[in-house]
Amino acid sequence: MRVGVDRTRCCSSGQCAALAPGVFDQRDDDGVVLLLDAAPPEAVHDAVRGAALSCPAAAILLEP
Structure with missing residues:
Protein backbone atom coordinates (compact mmCIF):
# COMPACT_ATOMS: atom_id res chain seq x y z
CA MET A 1 0.00 0.00 0.00
CA ARG A 2 1.13 3.53 -0.82
CA VAL A 3 -0.36 6.46 1.05
CA GLY A 4 -0.54 10.08 -0.03
CA VAL A 5 -2.21 13.14 1.39
CA ASP A 6 -3.56 16.32 -0.14
CA HIS A 45 -3.39 -1.30 6.47
CA ASP A 46 -6.87 -1.71 7.97
CA ALA A 47 -6.32 1.31 10.24
CA VAL A 48 -5.07 3.37 7.29
CA ARG A 49 -8.10 2.39 5.20
CA GLY A 50 -10.33 3.36 8.12
CA ALA A 51 -8.59 6.71 8.38
CA ALA A 52 -9.09 7.32 4.66
CA LEU A 53 -12.78 6.45 4.89
CA SER A 54 -13.22 8.64 7.99
CA CYS A 55 -11.55 11.71 6.50
CA PRO A 56 -14.32 14.29 6.01
CA ALA A 57 -12.28 16.10 3.34
CA ALA A 58 -11.19 12.97 1.43
CA ALA A 59 -7.60 14.19 1.76
CA ILE A 60 -6.05 10.71 2.09
CA LEU A 61 -5.11 8.94 -1.13
CA LEU A 62 -4.48 5.19 -1.17
CA GLU A 63 -2.84 3.06 -3.86
CA PRO A 64 -2.60 -0.75 -3.67
Missing part, protein backbone atom coordinates in the same frame (compact mmCIF):
# COMPACT_ATOMS: atom_id res chain seq x y z
CA ARG A 7 -2.79 18.98 2.45
CA THR A 8 -4.81 21.57 0.51
CA ARG A 9 -7.97 19.51 1.10
CA CYS A 10 -7.26 18.72 4.77
CA CYS A 11 -9.76 20.26 7.20
CA SER A 12 -7.72 19.37 10.31
CA SER A 13 -10.30 17.01 11.84
CA GLY A 14 -7.60 14.72 13.23
CA GLN A 15 -9.41 11.47 12.43
CA CYS A 16 -6.39 10.13 10.55
CA ALA A 17 -3.97 10.74 13.42
CA ALA A 18 -6.41 9.20 15.90
CA LEU A 19 -7.01 6.05 13.83
CA ALA A 20 -3.50 5.46 12.46
CA PRO A 21 -1.05 7.42 14.65
CA GLY A 22 2.05 5.74 13.24
CA VAL A 23 1.14 6.82 9.73
CA PHE A 24 -0.44 10.24 10.27
CA ASP A 25 0.11 13.19 12.58
CA GLN A 26 -0.95 16.83 12.56
CA ARG A 27 1.05 20.03 12.36
CA ASP A 28 1.16 21.86 15.67
CA ASP A 29 0.30 25.27 14.27
CA ASP A 30 -2.80 24.50 12.20
CA GLY A 31 -3.61 20.80 12.57
CA VAL A 32 -3.08 19.97 8.90
CA VAL A 33 -2.18 16.34 8.24
CA LEU A 34 1.42 15.15 8.22
CA LEU A 35 2.23 11.87 6.50
CA LEU A 36 4.70 9.92 8.62
CA ASP A 37 4.87 6.69 6.59
CA ALA A 38 3.99 6.57 2.89
CA ALA A 39 4.47 2.79 2.77
CA PRO A 40 3.11 1.48 6.08
CA PRO A 41 3.45 -2.16 7.11
CA GLU A 42 0.60 -4.54 6.34
CA ALA A 43 -0.29 -4.76 10.03
CA VAL A 44 -1.73 -1.22 9.91
